[in-house]
Amino acid sequence: MLHIFLKKYKYAPIHVLFWVFVWLFYVYFFSYNNANNSFVFWFSASLLPVTIAATYIFSNELIPKYLLLRKYLLFTLYSAYTVIGSLFLILLVVFFGFMMKAYFNMEELPLLIRNFVFVFILVYLVVGSACFVNVLRYNYKTSNQNRELQNKLLEGALQLKQKELYYLKQQIHPHFLFNALNTIYAAALKESKDTPELVLKLSNLLDYVLHQIEKPHVSIYDEVTYIESYVGLERVRFKDSLVIHFKKEIDSAIMVPPMLFMAFVENAFKHGGRVENVLYINIDLKVTKQSLFFKIENSLNITSNNIDGHGLGLANTRERLDKQYPGNYSLSSTKEDQKYQVILEVNLEKPETYV
Secondary structure, X not given: OHHHHHHHOOOHHHHHHHXXXXXHHHHHHHOOOOOOHHHHHHHHHHHHHHHHHHHHHXXXXXXXXXXXXXXXXXXXXXXXXXXXXXXXHHHHHHHHHHHHHOOOOHHHOOHHHHOHHHHHHHHHHHHHHHHHHHHHXXXXXXXXXXXXXXXXXXXXXXXXXXXXXXXXXXXXXXXXXXXXXXXXXXXXXOOOOOHHHHHHHHHHHHHHHHOXXXXXOEEHHHHHXXXXXXXXXXXXXXXXXXXXXXXXEEOOOOEEOOOOOHHHHHHHHHHOOOEOOEEEEEXXXXXXXXXXXXXXXXXXXXXXXXXXXXXXXXXHHHHHHHHHOOOOEEEEEEXXXXXXXXXXXXXXXXXXXXX
């Protein structure tokens, strides 16, 4: 409880010191050309509550709840009420000073107190100064909150990016690396002439996964080279049980998000079914300045219904496409008796809608 109390009123000493300073400020001005110090002390002390009330009404109520929220009509109305109320109270203080301390003798009043307009201006000079400082403090606090919020948003975006990169790197699963290394090892034992090429393909894959995908975009040619390296290793592993065709028509060196197509390619190998002991995969890629077309088909055997992985790959890729090409792409999949097909079309001209 003590901790909560101290936290709530931690600025109270500063407020007390400020109002003591204001009281001394009043005493200093009203003492001009006046020898009756006791009256000046009393008058300044009587004027102080009016100043405090007007200041806190403006700084804690009217400004934050109406002016800063752009409720200008209500702010003007309530400000008028406050000014009129404080004006009435200042008149009472001056009147009681005139009646009780000066005994209805105007000459007994200090010179500056005789001028009611001066007293009113002095009070609202203090009120305005305090409110101005409070508005500056509010703006500083708001700026810090906005900066903290922006930093949190940037931190969240960075974490999402890191998470996205992590999942992208998982496209090369450990089982694939294990199979690829076994394939290279077997080729080395046989002293196959393809061993250096297989090592190079695996090296290209690892380099792409570990370094290239950190870039926001890569060349379509780099993406194609990556797919070809992946397919080359799978071709050696599957041997005669794989028939794959990769057709490419690239008329423009566009930039694309790294590993944009790999979820589909990998799933075709992982979840595809063999027909008469052969896995069939067809890949078709067409690229122009205006559009990108990608289609992949893989065979399914009659007894296999394992396409859950395809659905996961579609969902993950669709999330990336929503960020890169919002409203400008079409992603669909179809399943027939012995074939699963995924088609991705991207309109690179960025129209308002794309279906």
